[in-house]
Amino acid sequence: MLLIRSLIFTAAMYFALLVMGVAGAIPAMLSKDWAYWFMSRYCHVVFWLMRTIVGLKVEIRGHVPQGECIVAAKHQSFLDIIILMGTLPRPKFVMKKSVKWTPIVGFYAMQIGCAPVDRQSRGAMGAMLENVAEERADPGQIVIYPQGTRVAPGVVARYKRGAAALYQSFALPCVPAATNAGVFWGRNSLLRKPGVAVVEFLPEIPVGLDPAAFITQLEAEIEPASDRLLDL
Template sequence: MTNPVRWLLSLLFIAQMYLAMLVLAVVYLVPALVSRSGAWAGVHAYCRWVRFTARILVGLRSEIRGEVPQGEVLIASKHQSFFDIILICSAVPRPKFIMKKELKWAPLLGWYALRIGCIPVDRGKKGRAIAEMKRAVAEGAKIPGQLIIYPQGTRVAPGATLPYKVGTGIIYAQMNRPCVPAATNVGVFWPRHGILRKPGLAVVEFLPAIAPGRSISEFMAEIEAVIEPASDRLMQEAGFVAAG
């Protein structure tokens, strides 16, 4: 049975998290209009706030492990919940994402996403979506930063499996930059759905970079081979036991 106090604290945490998003978006609006650095400052301030209040209100501590990417790189990350986005954005200096095209119409959030160089793509028919993604990535390269993509394309709950999509390999080949894989266990504490947030230590771990120049098939096999075991290790460290 869920502890009602923990459930109420989780609800309070979620409510203030979205309120803080609105408040900080307004506070940093002028700096963001003046320069992209102001937009990134707002993003970093928000991520620090979410990490701080997660620790205070629900006992969810967070940690970044590994060498934080600094230059022009692709980051291919395991995605389990909104919190891994928060952790990665709090750590890297100029984060930008491959994101769903619909998000660019979200009030304030969509504008900030475009301002920091996020790349909206249409999840339509596969061939057209890949062609549009390649064009959008080429256009987005004009804004330097760390491009973050989720190879499985969506949030994946702990213990669930989902194939890695070839789009990540296509972007890796197109960018001709190193790729830093990233593992996480955040889904153990912050689920895809529901209100309850659990106490513990949520981790995003940056793994050794993969140099450019691999074939797409080799690259796809390698990122899955390093991200999945590393994420399993972090989840086991957090006390997660897979069903069966």
């Protein structure tokens, strides 16, 4: 029964994406504000569908960043992307370059100023910083996944240099974010499990640390907090 509900939810989610994505395309081309509005509304439609069809709720903990900053987030699932998009006032994601070509999702991502990065390229770090710099005129929350990809709950994976490069280059405070989203919406899984998916914003890391100390503190904040959320 859970699998059937999960499939119904997934079909409804993509149908809503098609309808809202097409409806908002022209306004999104004319205004970044409209692009954000449609993306945020879509995320809240997904939250409602999850809660109604599969019994999966979303909970936000901690202080949601409002000004310009870096949000370095634990990445376990497509769900944590949706939660951040629906919660932060003006997020801009550092994302895989291939997402740029994903129908509807890629269009809206580029409209709001996300930074596509070819992770296999030798100049990936410089390209990321250049793409982010181009969007600094429209301040927001630069969202990066410091492990570089989705990591299953409880799995250990090293923290890469990207978050430290942003922190050092732009002298912005960093807000770590923990999650347990992967428990309920796993990678390559059709099941969407009932429960409470949490994104927790942790205390801000101020500017001024050297890159090595920054990465050490970031990992020390995010990993234990994410592990604690697994016990909910």
